[in-house]
Amino acid sequence: MSDLILQALYSGVLAGGAYALIALGLALVFGTMRVINLAHGELVLLAAYIGYTVESRLGWSPVAAIPLAIVIVCAAAACVYGVVSRIRVDREINSLIATFGIGVILTNGILLVWSADVRSTSSAWLQEAVVMGPLYGMRGELVFFGVSLALMGALWWWLAKSWYGRAVRAVASNRDAAQLMGIPPGRTELVSFLVAGVLAACAGVALYSVGVIQPALGGALTVKAFIITVLAGVGSIPGVLLGAVLLGVAEALTVTLASSALQELAGMGLFLLVLFVLPNGLFGAVRRRG
Amino acid sequence: MQRILETTLAGLLCATLSAHAEEFTVGAELPLTGSLARVGAGMQEGIMVAAEVFNRSNGKHRIKIATVDDESAPAKAIAAVEKLASDGAVAITGGYGSNNIAPASDASNKLGLVYITSGGVDENLVTAGRKNFFRINNTAGYEKAALGLFADMKVKSVSIVYSTKDATSSLAQSVQKALTAKGVKVTAHPFDPAITDFKPVVNKIRLQDKPDAVFMVGYENDYVGILRAARVLKPQVKAMVGVWSLATPKMAAEFPDLMPNVYGTALLPFPATFSSADGKAFADTYKALYKKEPDYLGQFGYVQSMLLFEAIARAADKGTIKKGGIAEELRKTDRETLIGRVQFGANGDNVNFSHRMGQHQGKRIVIVWPPQHATGKMAYPGVPW
Amino acid sequence: MRRAYFPALLLAAYAGVPLVLGGNSYVMSLIDAALVIGGIALAWALLGNLGGMVSFGHSAFVGVGGYVSALLTAKAGLPVPAGLLLGGVGAVLAAVVMLPVLRLRGPYFALAILAYAHIFRILATEWTTVTGGAAGVSGVPPLPVIAGIDFGGKTGAYFVILTIVCVFAWIYARVSASHYGLALRAMHDSEDATQVLGVNSTLLKAAMLLLSAFMTGVIGAFNAHYIGFLEPDYAFAGLWVTLPIVAAIFGGYRTIAGPLLGAVVVYLLDQLVFKTLISSGHQLILGALLVAMIVFSPRGLLPLLTRGRKPDAGT
Numbered sequence: 001m002s003d004l005i006l007q008a009l010y011s012g013v014l015a016g017g018a019y020a021l022i023a024l025g026l027a028l029v030f031g032t033m034r035v036i037n038l039a040h041g042e043l044v045l046l047a048a049y050i051g052y053t054v055e056s057r058l059g060w061s062p063v064a065a066i067p068l069a070i071v072i073v074c075a076a077a078a079c080v081y082g083v084v085s086r087i088r089v090d091r092e093i094n095s096l097i098a099t100f101g102i103g104v105i106l107t108n109g110i111l112l113v114w115s116a117d118v119r120s121t122s123s124a125w126l127q128e129a130v131v132m133g134p135l136y137g138m139r140g141e142l143v144f145f146g147v148s149l150a151l152m153g154a155l156w157w158w159l160a161k162s163w164y165g166r167a168v169r170a171v172a173s174n175r176d177a178a179q180l181m182g183i184p185p186g187r188t189e190l191v192s193f194l195v196a197g198v199l200a201a202c203a204g205v206a207l208y209s210v211g212v213i214q215p216a217l218g219g220a221l222t223v224k225a226f227i228i229t230v231l232a233g234v235g236s237i238p239g240v241l242l243g244a245v246l247l248g249v250a251e252a253l254t255v256t257l258a259s260s261a262l263q264e265l266a267g268m269g270l271f272l273l274v275l276f277v278l279p280n281g282l283f284g285a286v287r288r289r290g
Numbered sequence: 291m292q293r294i295l296e297t298t299l300a301g302l303l304c305a306t307l308s309a310h311a312e313e314f315t316v317g318a319e320l321p322l323t324g325s326l327a328r329v330g331a332g333m334q335e336g337i338m339v340a341a342e343v344f345n346r347s348n349g350k351h352r353i354k355i356a357t358v359d360d361e362s363a364p365a366k367a368i369a370a371v372e373k374l375a376s377d378g379a380v381a382i383t384g385g386y387g388s389n390n391i392a393p394a395s396d397a398s399n400k401l402g403l404v405y406i407t408s409g410g411v412d413e414n415l416v417t418a419g420r421k422n423f424f425r426i427n428n429t430a431g432y433e434k435a436a437l438g439l440f441a442d443m444k445v446k447s448v449s450i451v452y453s454t455k456d457a458t459s460s461l462a463q464s465v466q467k468a469l470t471a472k473g474v475k476v477t478a479h480p481f482d483p484a485i486t487d488f489k490p491v492v493n494k495i496r497l498q499d500k501p502d503a504v505f506m507v508g509y510e511n512d513y514v515g516i517l518r519a520a521r522v523l524k525p526q527v528k529a530m531v532g533v534w535s536l537a538t539p540k541m542a543a544e545f546p547d548l549m550p551n552v553y554g555t556a557l558l559p560f561p562a563t564f565s566s567a568d569g570k571a572f573a574d575t576y577k578a579l580y581k582k583e584p585d586y587l588g589q590f591g592y593v594q595s596m597l598l599f600e601a602i603a604r605a606a607d608k609g610t611i612k613k614g615g616i617a618e619e620l621r622k623t624d625r626e627t628l629i630g631r632v633q634f635g636a637n638g639d640n641v642n643f644s645h646r647m648g649q650h651q652g653k654r655i656v657i658v659w660p661p662q663h664a665t666g667k668m669a670y671p672g673v674p675w
Numbered sequence: 676m677r678r679a680y681f682p683a684l685l686l687a688a689y690a691g692v693p694l695v696l697g698g699n700s701y702v703m704s705l706i707d708a709a710l711v712i713g714g715i716a717l718a719w720a721l722l723g724n725l726g727g728m729v730s731f732g733h734s735a736f737v738g739v740g741g742y743v744s745a746l747l748t749a750k751a752g753l754p755v756p757a758g759l760l761l762g763g764v765g766a767v768l769a770a771v772v773m774l775p776v777l778r779l780r781g782p783y784f785a786l787a788i789l790a791y792a793h794i795f796r797i798l799a800t801e802w803t804t805v806t807g808g809a810a811g812v813s814g815v816p817p818l819p820v821i822a823g824i825d826f827g828g829k830t831g832a833y834f835v836i837l838t839i840v841c842v843f844a845w846i847y848a849r850v851s852a853s854h855y856g857l858a859l860r861a862m863h864d865s866e867d868a869t870q871v872l873g874v875n876s877t878l879l880k881a882a883m884l885l886l887s888a889f890m891t892g893v894i895g896a897f898n899a900h901y902i903g904f905l906e907p908d909y910a911f912a913g914l915w916v917t918l919p920i921v922a923a924i925f926g927g928y929r930t931i932a933g934p935l936l937g938a939v940v941v942y943l944l945d946q947l948v949f950k951t952l953i954s955s956g957h958q959l960i961l962g963a964l965l966v967a968m969i970v971f972s973p974r975g976l977l978p979l980l981t982r983g984r985k986p987d988a989g990t
Contacts, residue, residue, distance in 0.1 A: 004490075004497055011489045036782060083966055089973040092781065093729055097924045098969040100917065104962030108323070112956045116327035117540075118510045124547045129522035136489065136522050211486045212511035216325050219913060220484060223789070230786050255490040260481035261454050265797045268790040272776075275787055279779055322955045359955055364902045364909060365708040369946065372701035392813060392904035401700075414813030414904075454800050456906055459809040482797070 003134045008256040009249055010135045016248030017145035018210065020241045021203040022221055023228035024155065025196030027240045030229055032172045032192040034092065035084055038099040040200060041221030042106035043080075047073050047204025048213045049110055052119045055208075062121050062209045063143075069201040076106070077197030081190050103218060111215040120212040144206035151202060155195070156237055164191050227271050233284020243282055246270065313352040314602055314611075316341075316595070317374030317403075319394055320384040324362025328510075329386045329409065329587060336584070336591020337383055339575045343592075344599040347571070351603045360390060367394035375401045380602060381616055383595045388412035388456055395423045404616045406598050408590035411457045416637040422617050424638040426594045426629065429461050431643035432533055435555055436465050436505065439647045439659045440474070443529060443670055445502040447475035449495045451516060452507035453483045461533065462507045477501070483512075488519035496525035503529040510535045517548040521675050528671030529553060537648035537655050539583040549650040551672030553658070556648030557589050557628055559665045560655035568596075569628055593627045688837055693830050703829040705946050706939070710836045711898050713938030714843060716919035718890035720928040721847050725859040726883030729781070731916055732788030733891050735773075735795050736766040738910035740892025741899035742799060742806060745815040748900070755819050759896045766892025769795065770885050777880055789916070796911035811906025818900050832901050839897060840935060843890050847931050850886070855879060918942075921961075925968055927975025937976060 026040045037043075047069040054065035080102055087094045121127070126140035159165040167188045170178040179185050207213060207221075228247060232239030247267055254266035274282060318337050321330035334357060341353045356377055358370035367390040371382055375398075382398050385391040386409030395415070398405040399422050406424040415423065440448065448469055452462035459480065466476045477499045479491050495504060504527050506516050513536050520530065529551070535541075536554025560583065564570040572592050576584040584592075598616075601623065605615030624633045631642045647659040649668055656666035696702050719733050743765030744758035753761070769791075776787040799806045806812070817827030818835060825831045850856050859879055895915075899905045919938070926937020941961065949957035972978070 004493060007493050008490050011487055015487050083970060086970045087973065093723075094924075094969050094973050096729075097920065098966050100921070101962040101965030101969065104965070105959050108956045108959040108962065111323060111327065112959075116331055118328065118514070120511075120514055120545070122544055122546065127518055127521065127547060129524070136493075138518065138522050212514050214328065214511065216327070226782075226786060227790075230783055252487070252490045255481075255485075256494060260479055260485060260491045261801060262797065263482045263485050264793055268793045271790050272787060275779060275783060276775055279783065281783075323958065357954070359950070361958075363914065364904065365704070365711075365898075366946070368902075369701060369704045369708065372704050376699065376701050388813070389811065389904050389906045389909045393902045396903060397704075412810060412813060418814055454809050455908065456809050456811065 004256050005253070006134055007136065008252040010137065012249030012252035013245055014137055014141045014145050014248070015252065016241070016245030017148040018141070018203070018206055019224060019228055019248055020244035021144070021148040021151065021199060021206060023225040023232075023240050023244055024152065024237070025199040025203070026222070026225040027229040027232060027237070028155075028168075028192055028199070029196045031234055032168050033084070033095075033189050035095040036099070036226065037080060037084075037193075037196070038096060038222055039080055039103035039106055039218075040099075040196070040225055041223075042103045042110070042218035043073050043076055043197065043200040044204040044207060044221050045110060045213060045215070045218045046076060046106060047201040048208040049114050049119070049204075050201075051121075051205040051208040052114070052213070055121060055123070061123055061125070062205050066202060066205050069205055070198050073201040073204070074194050074197035077193045077200070078190065081193040085186065085189065103222070107215055107218050110218075114215065116215055118212050118214045119208070121209045123209070126209050138210065140206075140209045144210060147202060147206065151199060152237065152241055155199070158195075159237070164188065168192050168195075224267075227267065231271055231274055231281055233278075233281025236281075236283035239281065239283035311350045311352065312606060313354055314606070315354045315356050315377065315379045316598065316602070317371070317377070317379030317382045318355050318357040318384045319360050319367060319370040319374060319382055320357060321362040321386055321390070322357075322359040326362040326386050326390075330359070330362075330384075332585060332587025333384060333386065333409070333591035335576070335580055336588035336593075337595045339572060339579060339584075339588065340592045340595035340599065342575050342579065343571045344596060348599075348603055351606055353599050353602070360385075360394070362387070362390065364390050364393045367391075368397045370394070371397040371401070371403070371405075375403060379403065380611060381406070381598055383407070383598050384591075385409050388415060391415060395420055398422060402614070404598065404601075404620060406594045406620070408594050411460060416635075416639045420638065422638075424594075424620055424634055424640075426597070426632055426640045427590060427643050427645075428639055429457070429464060431640075431645045432461055432555060433464050433468065435645035435647050435659065436531065436533065437468055439531060439553060439668075440469065440503065440505075441472075442659060442668070443503060445474060445528075447477075447499070447501040448503050448505050449477050449479065449499045449501040449527075450505045450507065451479045451481065451488075451491060451495070452505075453509065453512055454480045455483055458507045458509075462505075465505065465507075475501075481508075481512075483508075485512075486515060488512075488515045489523060492516065492519040492523050492525060495527075496523050500525075501527060503527055503531055506530065506532040506536075508532075510541070513541070514545060514548060517545075517552065517674060520673070521548065524675050527673060530673055531647075534586055537650060538585045539655065540585060542650055542653065542655065548674055550652075550674045551650060551669055552674060553647050553649045553668075555586070555645045556655055556657060557586060557646060558584075559648060559657045563665065566626065572628065589628050593629050593632070597623055597625075597627070597632060685841070688841075689834070693833065697830045700829050702947075703833060705943060707829060707832050707836060707901065709939045709942035710833070710840055710935075711894055711901075712918045712922055712942060713935040714836065714840045714894040715891050715915060716923040716926075716928075716934035716938050717840065717843055717847065717931070718887045718894070719919050720923045720931075720934045721850075721890070722883055722887035723923075723928060725847075725851060725856060726880050726887065727859070728777075728880065728884070729785050730788045730887075731785040731920075732790070732792040733887075733919060734911045734913065734915035735769060735788065735792035736888045736891035737895035737898070737915040738792070738795055738799065738907070739769040740766040740895030741905050741910045742812070743892070744896030745812045745899045745905045746806065748816045749812055749814055755816055755900055758900070759893055762896025762899075763889040763893035766888040766895065767885050769892075770888035773884070774881055777877060777884065792911055792916070796907050799907040799910065806907070809907060811904065811909075812899075813904050815899050815903050815905055817903060818897075827900075832897075836894075836897055836901075839893060844931050844935065846886075846890075851931070855882075859883065921965060925965065925976055927978050929974065930978075933975050940976060 050069040051062040051065040231243035250266045360367035360370045381404040385407040388410045391410035395405040411429040531553040537556035601619035604619040658668035740762035744762030747753045748758040922938035923934035927933030949960045
C-alpha cells in the first residue's frame with residue numbers, strides 16, 4: 001500500500017511540474033494585465049503540433065522543435081496582445097470573449113492543418129522508464145520536469161532582476177503609477193505576452209512528448225491553467241508551482257485511493273475547498289481597489 | 291464499316307441503358323468537427339470509397355454523396371438530417387455516438403428516410419421501435435470477440451480499464467458480467483476520459499490486482515497512455531487486450547514501441563489479404579483515394595454504405611423507392627461482407643455481428659480469433675516490454 | 676428597445692415565422708436550437724447585469740434541469756409540462772448548493788461555478804442507479820400533443836420555446852424595473868455604498884442566482900425533451916457555457932433583447948451562411964467575427980443597429 005501511495009505522490013509531483021509550465025503563461029498575463037487569455041491552451045497546443053511536425057517531417061527529437069515553437073507561438077501571442085490592447089470598454093469581460101474568439105480560430109485552424117488524428121511522440125528514448133527504488137517515471141516526464149523547474153527559476157530571476165521583469169511587476173502592481181515613473185505600460189504588457197508565449201511553447205512541446213494531443217484539447221488545457229492560476233492567487237509564481245503540484249498530487253491520490261473515474265472531481269473539489277477557505281487563492285494578495 | 295456499326299450499336303445501347311439509370315443522392319451526416327472529428331473523418335472515407343466502388347461496378351445507377359457536418363452535437367445532427375432531406379437525399383448513412391444518432395434517426399424516421407449507421411451501440415436505438423433504423427454493429431459483437439479471446443487464453447483473472455463514456459462503459463460492464471459468470475476474477479477500473487497519466491491506475495493493477503490479462507476499453511489516446519504507463523511499470527501480465535482503434539496499421543506505424551503483442555479488434559489482417567473481390571476492390575480504391583491503409587472506421591463506413599446503395603439499386607429497379615422500398619430491400623439483406631455475414635433483424639440490428647481479434651506481431655497484424663477467420667496463432671503470453 | 680416595436684415583433688414571431696418558414700423543417704430546427712441558446716444567454720445576462728456575477732458554469736443548470744425533467748418524466752411518468760417546471764426547480768436546488776460561492780469575486784466566482792458543473796457531470800456519470808450512468812437517459816418523452824397541436828414537432832416546439840423565452844424576458848424586465856432591480860444595478864456600480872444604505876446585497880445576489888438558475892433549468896429541460904436523449908457529456912457540455920456567452924456579448928449583453936438577438940443571428944449566420952461557404956472549419960469565421968465585434972463594437976450588435984436612431988451617447 002505504501003508503495004502505491006509513494007508512486008502516486010511521485011506521479012503527482014511530476015504531473016504538477018507539467019501543469020505548472022502550462023499555467024505559468026496564463027498566470028503571468030493575468031497578473032500583469034488582469035486579462036485572462038482564453039486562447040492560452042490553444043497556444044500550448046499549437047506548440048505541441050509544431051513539435052509533432054518537426055518530429056514527423058525531420059525525424060528529430062521534439063526537444064529540437066522548441067526554438068521554432070517559440071518563434072511561432074510568440075508571434076501568435078503578440079497577435080492576441082494586439083487584439084486585447086485595442087479593447088477599451090469593460091476590459092475584463094470583453095478580453096475574455098475576444099481571446100475566446102481567438103481560441104476558436106486557433107482550434108479550427110489546427111484542425112484544418114493537422115486533422116483530427118491523435119498524435120504523440122514515437123521517440124523511444126523519451127518513453128523509457130526511469131526507476132528509482134519503488135518509484136517509476138517516464139524519462140520524458142523527468143526531462144520536462146527539469147525544464148519546467150529551470151524555466152520557473154529563470155522566470156523568477158527575470159522578474160526580480162531584469163529591467164523588463166521589474167517593469168512587469170510594477171505594471172502589475174499599479175499601472176498608472178508605473179506609467180508616471182516612466183515605464184511604458186503598453187510595451188511592458190506586450191513583453192509579458194511574449195514571455196507567456198515562450199512558456200507556452202515549452203509547455204506544448206512537453207505535452208507532445210509526454211502525452212497525447214488532439215485539436216479538441218485546447219479548451220481543457222486553458223481551464224486547467226486557469227484553475228491553477230486562481231488556486232495560486234494573483235501575482236505569485238511559486239504559488240503556481242505549489243498549486244500545480246497540489247493539483248497533480250490530489251489527482252493521483254484520488255485515482256490510487258478511490259477511483260480513476262473521480263480524478264477530475266479531485267481537482268474541482270480541491271479548487272472549491274481552497275477558494276472557500278482562502279478566497280484570494282493560496283498566495284494571493286488582496287487586490288488593490290480601484 | 292463493321293467498326294462503325296459496332297461503335298454505333300454500343301452507343302445506342304449505352305443511351306438506352308442510361309435512360310433507365312438514375313442518380314441518387316445519399317446523405318452522410320457525420321461529425322467532422324468537435325470532439326468526434328477523428329471518427330467522422332474516418333467514416334467519411336469509407337463512405338466515399340463505397341460510392342466510388344459502387345458507381346464503377348453498377349453500370350446502371352449512380353450514387354452521389356452529400357455530406358453535412360453534425361459538429362458532434364445532437365441539435366446539429368437533427369438539422370443535418372433535415373438539410374440532407376431537403377436537398378433530395380433518399381437515405382442517410384453515418385452518425386456517431388448514441389446521443390447524436392438517437393435524435394438524428396428520429397428526425398430521419400419522421401421524414402421517412404432510412405438511417406444506417408455503425409456508430410451507435412446503445413440498446414435503446416433498436417428497442418424504441420424505429421422503423422427505418424439499421425445498424426451493422428453492436429456491443430454484443432465486440433463482447434463476443436473479447437470473451438472468445440479470453441476463453442482461448444484460459445485466463446483466471448482480468449483487470450478491465452475503461453473510459454466512463456457511453457459506448458466504452460456499456461461494453462466493459464457487459465464483459466465484466468459475462469466473465470464473472472464464467473468464474474473469472476474481474477476488477478474494474480473506470481477512468482475519466484480526461485486522464486492523461488495512467489501510471490497510478492496501472493500501478494494499482496500491478497500491485498493489487500495481479501491479473502492474467504488487462505482489458506482496455508477506450509480510444510486511441512487512452513490506449514497510448516495505458517500502454518506507456520504499463521511499459522514503465524512493467525506489470526506481470528500475460529496479455530494487453532483492447533478493442534476498437536488499436537490493432538491498426540496506423541498504431542503500429544506511429545507507436546512501434548507500444549504495440550508488440552497487443553491485441554485489439556480487427557476485421558482484416560495486415561498486410562491485408564482478401565478472400566473476396568469486394569474486399570480487394572475496397573482496399574485498392576481506398577489506397578488510391580487516400581494513400582493510406584484502411585482502418586476500422588473506413589471499413590464500417592464502407593460496409594454500411596455498400597449495403598445501402600445495393601438496397602437503393604434494387605428498390606430503384608422495382609420502382610419502390612418512394613414507397614419505402616429502400617427499407618424493405620435493406621431488410622432483405624443477406625450477404626457476406628468485410629465484417630462477416632450481415633442480416634438485419636426486425637429491429638434493424640445486425641444479428642450476426644461478431645468482431646474478430648487481431649494481434650500486433652512484428653510489423654504485421656494477425657487475426658487470432660475466431661478460429662475460422664484466423665490467419666495465425668496468438669503469441670501468448672506476450673506484452674510490449 | 677422602443678415599446679412600440681413589441682406588438683409588431685410578437686406578431687412576427689408568433690405568426691410570421693411559422694407561416695413563412697414552418698414548411699422548412701431545416702430552418703425551423705435551427706431556429707429552435709438558436710432559441711434554446713438565446714434563452715440561456717438571457718438567463719446568463721440577467722445574472723451578469725442584475726447580479727453582477729459572470730458565470731462560466733451555466734452548463735450546470737442546463738444539465739441538472741435536463742436530468743431532473745428527463746428522469747421524472749421517463750422513469751416516474753410525470754407529464755412533460757410538469758417536468759419542465761420541476762427541471763427549473765432542480766436547477767434552483769443546484770444553485771442553493773452553490774450559494775457559498777457568492778462571496779467570491781470576478782473570475783474566482785466564474786471558475787467556481789464551472790467547477791460545480793464538472794462535479795455535477797461526474798455525479799451524473801457515477802450515480803448509475805439514478806441517472807443511468809454514462810449511458811444516460813434514452814427515450815426521454817417528447818413534448819406532448821395538446822389540442823391537436825404536436826408540440827414535439829419542429830413548429831410546435833418553436834411555439835413552446837418562444838413562449839418560454841418571452842415570459843423570461845418579461846420577468847427580467849419586471850425585475851430590472853422594480854425596486855430590487857434599482858438596488859441591484861446600484862450595487863453593480865458600488866457595493867459598499869449600497870450596503871451603507873441598508874440594502875442586503877447578499878440576499879439580492881442570491882435571489883438573482885436562483886432566478887437565473889431556474890430559467891436555465893427550464894430551458895435545459897425543454898432541450899432534453901426536444902432532443903429525446905440525454906447523457907452526462909451532452910447535458911453538461913462546454914457548449915452550454917460558450918455559445919450563450921458568445922450570443923449575449925454579440926447581441927449586446929446589457930440589454931434584454933440583445934442576448935436573444937445575438938443567439939438567433941449568430942446561430943443562423945453560422946449554420947446557414949458560413950457552413951455553406953466553408954463546410955468544415957466555419958467556426959473559424961465565427962471566431963473571427965466575434966473578435967471583430969469585440970474590438971469594434973463592444974456593446975454588441977443591438978446598439979450598432981439602433982445607433983442610427985438616437986445620438987451616440989459615446990462609450
